[in-house]
Amino acid sequence: MIIGVGVDIVDVPRFKRQLTRTPALVTRLFAESERTLSLRSLAARFAAKEALVKAVGDPAGFRWHDVEIVSDELGRPSFRLAGFAAESVAAHGIETLHLSMSHDGDSACAFVVGEGSAR
Template sequence: MIVGVGVDIVDVPRFRRVLQRTPALKERLFALSERDLSVRSLAARFAAKEALVKAVGDSTGFRWHDVEVVSNEHGRPSFLLAGQAAEKVALHGISILHLSLSHDGDSACAFVVAEGPGEVARHAGRRGAGGGAVDARGDV
């Protein structure tokens, strides 16, 4: 089941200017393994992190360094999650994340699809007196 989708687009020249004005931002936003990439690749990774938050539907507890974008030997991007980001994704019933990155001209874009049983499906087996699904607090 698709739990959520998220998309984000970043203007690469604007992102470059922001990084030049605030050099410490690169260290705040990106894991050590990401920092030496081109500005275009950093913009796509920033878009990926933003798209992930949108797919999850809840930004509380997310820390930039807990979300790392990695690529396999064929260049396919994916997320490496740690800490509170991993916990938040699991809490929302997400077990699979699909990530697509794209660049065109001055734009970098990311699209995320989050899959899993989701919160509703996880709790659907528990029923309250009225027959409705029970949420995580036990209310009907």
């Protein structure tokens, strides 16, 4: 059963301006494993984190570092959750998260589906 759906899109040039203006954002928004990725990949990961919050439906207490996007050997992205993010997802009945990310030109986007058992 689908518990929640979230989508987000990021304007890459605007995201770049924000990171240039405030370089500490990279450290604040991304896990150490994410920080060396390309600008477009960072923008897509930011969109994924925002889409996750929308899929859960409750942003209170989420910390950026509790949400890490990792890829399997085929390049498929997924979430690695810790702390309050993991607790919140579980508390909302979400057992499985599906993530799709893409970037093209000046846009990066992400789509998240939260799935769980019927209660």
